[in-house]
Amino acid sequence: MLTEGCYSDFGTGGVLLTTQECNLPELAQKMANGKEKCVDRERERLKSVERTPAATEQGKALQRELGASAAYVDALVDQAASKHLKKFKPGDSVKPS
Numbered sequence: 224m225l226t227e228g229c230y231s232d233f234g235t236g237g238v239l240l241t242t243q244e245c246n247l248p249e250l251a252q253k254m255a256n257g258k259e260k261c262v263d264r265e266r267e268r269l270k271s272v273e274r275t276p277a278a279t280e281q282g283k284a285l286q287r288e289l290g291a292s293a294a295y296v297d298a299l300v301d302q303a304a305s306k307h308l309k310k311f312k313p314g315d316s317v318k319p320s
Contacts, residue, residue: 276293277293277297277300278300279297282299
């Protein structure tokens with residue numbers, strides 16, 4: 224049998240509340256406060272993590288500009304380089320290695 228109610232992970236510690244216990248404005252406030260605390264804890268945790276630099280100079284410049292992770296920036300640079308190399312047509316004076 225299913226019980227009518229609401230579930231709040233942030234404000235009540237993950238407890239299923241019955242319909243009578245669901246004071247929506249109060250619950251919304253608790254959830255908002257809980258989310259803020261979670262975000263603050265995650266920001267504090269990430270302060271101590273040292274960011275890995277991108278593999279290329281272009282990637283490092285892009286990483287500084289975007290504030291993105293090294294893996295994401297390296298993938299962007301790789302994708303752009305692949306597109307550029309597909310379009311590249313060497314001149315007649317270029318000999319293969």
